[in-house]
Amino acid sequence: MSNTLQKNLDYKKYVIDDRLRYFKPHASKIEKTFAEEIFFSLNRCCKFIHPKFFYDKKGSDLFEKICTLPEYYPTKTEIEILKQLQDELPPYLDKTFRVVELGSGASVKTRIILDIFTKLCGHVEYFPIDISEILTESSENLLKDYEHLHITGIIDTYEGGLEFLKNYDDKKNLILFLGSSFGNFSPMDGHEFLQKINSTMKPGDLFLIGLDLVKDKQILESAYDDSQGVTAEFNLNILSRINDELDADFNLNNFSHHSLYNESDQRIEMYLKSLVNQSVVISKSNLLLNLKKDELIHTEYSHKYRLSQIRKLLDDVGFEIKHTWLDDKNHFSLTLVSKI
Template sequence: MNNALQENKKYKKFVVDSRLQYFKPHATKIEKTFAEEISSTLGSNSKSIHPKFFYDNKGSELFKQICSVSEYYPTRTEISILQKLQTELPPFLDEDFRLVELGSGSSVKTRLILDFFTSSQKNTEYFPIDISEILTESSEELLNDYKNLTITGIIDTYEGGLEFLKTYDDKKNLIIFLGSSFGNFSPIDGYKFLEKVYSTMKPGDLFLIGLDLVKDKTILESAYNDSEGITAKFNLNVLSRINDELDADFDLKNFSHYAIYNEKDQRIEMYLKSLADQSIVVSKSDLELKLQKDELIHTEYSHKYRLSQIHDLLDDVGFELKHTWLDDKKHFSLTLVSKN
């Protein structure tokens, strides 16, 4: 490793033991605080809440439940493709690859990839990049299950973590971005993000990205309006979080979950709909919010793609397409690319 990096003024190194270490930016703020962002996005004319704020402890638990409901196909579909990859991805790799994940995980998906890394390598390195400190907890669970695994966590934004990786060492990386999280980006921000990934990569590095595909509107809208109402609870929970953490007085009975598929823009649009004229105070954001009946607060976009769009997008950034894997119904894709 570049010794100068260890002294990098931006990051502090924490060594838990011989198999687990993590880097975290010094006291500089990684991003705006929760209160600052809520003040900005709810205080604007087009009111919104960033989807990253869904994932407090309760939100994360609700999302796990969403992944199990019958209508929500993305998680189980991506897992079915990853099971195929256990035999089909290794020919693209060798002993020298490290696994880098954007968004840390101890879930089934991460483990499916770690299974063949740890079975084919004497020692496997895993670099989760995540803004949340939860990666330290999930890392310890993984270390218990994989005895030849070492983990270096990077607690930072994806962009910050990728910049860190760029100067870390010369080892080849397989960077993975699963779960169709890319679909939450706007087209412009998504393109910039892919450019960042590309600029980080060395010749020989690989990038595996999961993307949800355009399909029948009924399937898509059912996935985000499940019959058990779990997605509705998940969406409304962000208001509970604002109440708890920012001393707000949202009455959840005055809101409903609203999700539709915009066919023109190929995206699911998720909102919280105000069921009455109402006024809400968010004390720690110094915000008094006035909402009219039926006014919408935008909480998430989830863009869907055609295969031709995926290949054109990756090609425009400069990637070289290696392989695309699909499920039997062609609902979801995993695409492997390298740097030209």
């Protein structure tokens, strides 16, 4: 990649050793974006905070803890499906592919894919894209266990990372979007995001996406409001992040975690509820936030899908479905597609 391109994308390159390097936007760019987005989203009648801001270091650690909870079925179920892919994915690949992952987190599920690539290719290239600094820690852990793995991390939003990748080189990619993260998008934004991925892909590239399926309401609501209160802590942590990074004075004791399943819209809805009338100063966003008792700040949607909806969604964007894998209970799906 040319120095001119790197400068234009406003990334700084960090080389740890001959097996690990990563690119990261300059800190001033990240801080400005966060401050501006918080000003926009909380300075509205229906207040919200984008769920991508959940994932600072503490938020990422809490989410990894959520994934181990008995009520939280998506991770365990998806791992069950991924194990099916050990024999069923390689026929779609060859030795010229590398692995690209959106939202790599702690890379627990990634290891199953890396095992497949290690057997297939020997030498494996892995490009994780994650907004959280946890990317560097998880990458170092992976390198300890995979002798022939080379990692190029991109610490940025999915959109930023995809644009970076589009201009990087001509190698074929298997792009992973695991978990149920796609469900966080609104239908319109999700459609646009899939179009973004499609436009980034080259002929021959593949995209593997995890999508959570419609199921019993009680199963869904328990998964997003666990008995140990870890999801509540995860939700409230976003206010701690705003306090730390944007010089705000949220009192977390004045808020509670609130979630429900909206059956008509097929989505879990997560909110922070104000327990009192209160005012909050967010200095770096130049915002005085006034909240009434019981007022809600929306933090996340998690849409659920029927298989017919998945097929239509992917077809509308211009993907060709290669295969869809399901677990035994039909709780979750993994779908492999190519660009038409």
